[in-house]
Amino acid sequence: MDEKRHIISLLVENEFGSLSRIAGLFSARGYNIHCLNVAPTNDVSISRMTLVTFCNDQKIKQLAKQLDKLVDVVNVKDLTEETHIEREMLLLKLKCNKNQRDEVKRLVDIFRARIIDVTDTTYTIELTGVTEKILAFIESMGKIKIIEMVRSGTLGISRGIDSLENIK
């Protein structure tokens, strides 16, 4: 069966051990975590986790059930099963000399990114968008030297009134 990209959204108890329980389940059962994001929600006792994994249909069903079985997991949803919005944020630090600055500025405008820090020799850029856009932007840097980069990993939310909270 073909492996597909899945965005799994999880609500988990904001307790120590929750993250390692989930990460442990992935490694113990041979699933991969492509990227992962965790942060508290409006309910301080709950964190929301978004992770991206590549696997086939049978495996993803099993994975969702295994995640749901964990005592710390309040709710699980595969966002890719329905209409959803996804975003990722990139922070990119470039080595930028004088003759490269105009070109970088142009690309920043084209991608609707922002320059958030400037020094004599560097630009730091912030960009938000779907993963493809992030990758395209990085690609467009061409020969410009990337000093370092940070990506948030995919964040996802379902469209419309649906929410992960109101299922259980």
Next chain:
Amino acid sequence: MKLSGSQIIIECLKKEGVEFIFGYPGGAVLHIYDALFGDKKIKHVLTRHEQGATHAADGYARACGKPGVVLVTSGPGITNCVTGLATAHMDSVPMIIISGQVSREYVGSDAFQEADATGITRPVTKHNFLVDSRESIAEVFKKAFIIATTGRPGPVLIDIPKDLTDPKTKINFEYPKKVKLRSYKAPISESKLKIEEAAKLLVSAKKPMVYSGGGVILGNAHKELTTLVKTLGYPVTNTLMGLGGYPATDNQFLGMLGMHGTYEANMAMHDCDILFAVGARFDDRVTGDTSKFCPSAKIIHIDVDPSSISKIIEVDLSLVGETSNILKDLNKAVKPHLKKINKSALKKWWTQIDKWRTKKCLSYKKSNKIIKPQSVIETLYDITKGNSYVTSDVGQHQMWAAQYYKFDKPNRWINSGGLGTMGFGLPSAMGVQLAYPKSEVICVTGEASILMCIQELATCLQYRLPIKIINLNNRYMGMVRQWQEFFYEGRYAMSYMEAIPDFAQLASSFGHVGMKIEKPSELKTKLQEAMDLKDRLVFVDVITDQEENVYPMIKSGQAHNEMHLSPTGKDTELA
């Protein structure tokens, strides 16, 4: 009531009706042991190794259904429990493990006897807790007992830093009646619609097969299962973990299935058109080659764990909830449909099954020179009339016990089916004997397995546990040797032990009765003699045929109809 952390722990256990704690003291739990000192209600059983404590609690839980409780210290105390936890976790046994931890101020500093207990045990427990305040102890215990005993049961670990159990600080104690567990929900029963659908599908079968597992035992659903199977008149097989879930002496029982299952059970699995799986998890030792598993069957699956559904084999209809509830509902739901059962097709199916039975796949070559291991179990069954609790270790003796001791009642067959833990037999028998002091408890073992927890003989003396240890001594790690014979051209790498103790003497040095049986002619009388010593532990060392193999056998990756029946037969007569 103002209590210290230690006293709170003891009170929580009392509120949960705990009778026994299996444990071993050490620095981090000394406050707790002090609070336990002289307690009249809870009996502490001192094992000789923490692994023994976990297996004993496990055996206790499997036999009587109540959670087994373990108390151990930090560091090596808890790491020694890991095998026991994994064993219980694989077989879904409810247990509470209380481990001491170094005081909070030292956590993370590589203090003496510090180990990351929750980290180490995370994959082998249903859930675990690190208690971070005195105030939360009671709540954590309440949660732990709920989690361990509901849904698919399992072991739950509670790690408690030493400073929280200090007798000098006391706080108000009240055991909570309810706790908030929003993220934990055990399925109870299934919708009427699905029950009805299952009932209709069940009665439509021409070649039905009921395949029941450990879930029937754990879920206390054997009565409901027996009623349903009797009402329908269908054949039934049990997994290794499910033995006793349906009376083995009943004519509708086809024996155990799987790798060392009977010919008739495996053939019926392969040919059936409706497979009714109850509390079983399609383990690889049961399914063999999954691509050839029940090729023409529609599958109905009852399980309390949603993640067991379609995990290995895609099923057609799933019923998720307590097996006893669902079977109760199904018993009602099939009644109006009973006349729809195709009686002539069912009769034909039974004729076919009876034909498979004539193979007598469990027959073996008898001998009057050398003791055949199978005959030991058969004799044991005759002597005890099938009424004993039987625990086992892992290997050939385990399979022979499962094949030749017929269990008519649930919770009587105690073995490590999932993890396959050698060393499980003796300590688990201690737990069983403590739960049922008046019953006969037999540990069927082998000379390799028994040495893995042999120290527990001392525990048996201390608590006067009159277990009967039947050691099938073939001077080999029998199952390893069997695989080496089949798959490694008889190169018996490390499966032979050069130095085996004199077990009879070993047992008597521990203060027990030791016995050795070498001749087939004396097997029955000596076994009877051993069983008659009601108040003593008797270690019966039975010298058996060295190279006997367990048959039938489905080799890994083969299908149910590709069984090996005898040493000479290859793919014997496929149907």
